[in-house]
Amino acid sequence: SQQGEEDPQALSIQEGENATMNCSYKTSINNLQWYRQNSGRGLVHLILIRSNEREKHSGRLRVTLDTSKKSSSLLITASRAADTASYFCATDARNYGQNFVFGPGTRLSVLP
Amino acid sequence: NAGVMQNPRHLVRRRGQEARLRCSPMKGHSHVYWYRQLPEEGLKFMVYLQKENIIDESGMPKERFSAEFPKEGPSILRIQQVVRGDSAAYFCASSPPQGALAEQYFGPGTRLTVT
Numbered sequence: 001s002q003q004g005e006e007d008p009q010a011l012s013i014q015e016g017e018n019a020t021m022n023c024s025y026k027t028s029i030n031n032l033q034w035y036r037q038n039s040g041r042g043l044v045h046l047i048l049i050r051s052n053e054r055e056k057h058s059g060r061l062r063v064t065l066d067t068s069k070k071s072s073s074l075l076i077t078a079s080r081a082a083d084t085a086s087y088f089c090a091t092d093a094r095n096y097g098q099n100f101v102f103g104p105g106t107r108l109s110v111l112p
Numbered sequence: 113n114a115g116v117m118q119n120p121r122h123l124v125r126r127r128g129q130e131a132r133l134r135c136s137p138m139k140g141h142s143h144v145y146w147y148r149q150l151p152e153e154g155l156k157f158m159v160y161l162q163k164e165n166i167i168d169e170s171g172m173p174k175e176r177f178s179a180e181f182p183k184e185g186p187s188i189l190r191i192q193q194v195v196r197g198d199s200a201a202y203f204c205a206s207s208p209p210q211g212a213l214a215e216q217y218f219g220p221g222t223r224l225t226v227t
Contacts (some may be wrong), residue, residue: 033215043155043203043218088155090216102147102155 004087006103014111019076021106023089024069032065032072033090037105043088046074079110114139116219117204120186124225131191131198132221143167144187145216146179149201160199161187162209194226 161181205216
């Protein structure tokens with residue numbers, strides 16, 4: 001698997017449900033970032049979680065980081081149709097000989 | 113405070129022509145990154161620059177691609193003699209000078225189509 005690999009590749013849920021996306025990586029990191037990309041648009045930064053943090057919240061978003069398992073999860077609670085987008089995790093490992101690496105993304109579809 | 117600006121938003125070039133993509137970082141940001149996103153794929157890092165300095169170009173193809181971030185003006189990603197495979201969305205991001213802990217803010221991207 002590659003650094004910064006999201007799972008699942010695609011996710012389809014009903015409005016109001018929670019959506020969980022996972023990201024795994026291979027090397028030590030400085031921080032991990034989650035981004036959203038609506039179809040045909042640019043990337044929007046969602047959350048940055050540092051390697052010494054375990055959990056972070058922003059509105060309906062909750063990100064966890066487990067450095068022992070080299071994994072992170074993004075939880076979107078009470079999803080809305082407007083949350084339909086691709087979600088990418090990016091690892092910043094510049095202090096460990098790697099530059100930013102993005103995973104292929106998870107395509108989330110929230111059905112009304 | 114304006115966000116990261118990229119222009120043009122859409123660029124169409126014929127094979128063999130040159131493409132110039134411009135990126136103006138957010139105010140106060142001195143670091144610029146370029147990424148390429150091929151259709152149906154994730155983003156791939158290309159190059160990391162500070163003012164007048166290329167820090168890391170490990171993701172940049174060895175031929176036809178170059179990038180600069182002059183003391184004055186925007187960062188430029190230049191693709192010479194474009195080929196169909198260069199068709200992609202090119203994103204620029206900027207960050208403040210906080211080293212490894214800085215967040216990156218992305219521009220809207222330039223969609224390059226090579227015909």
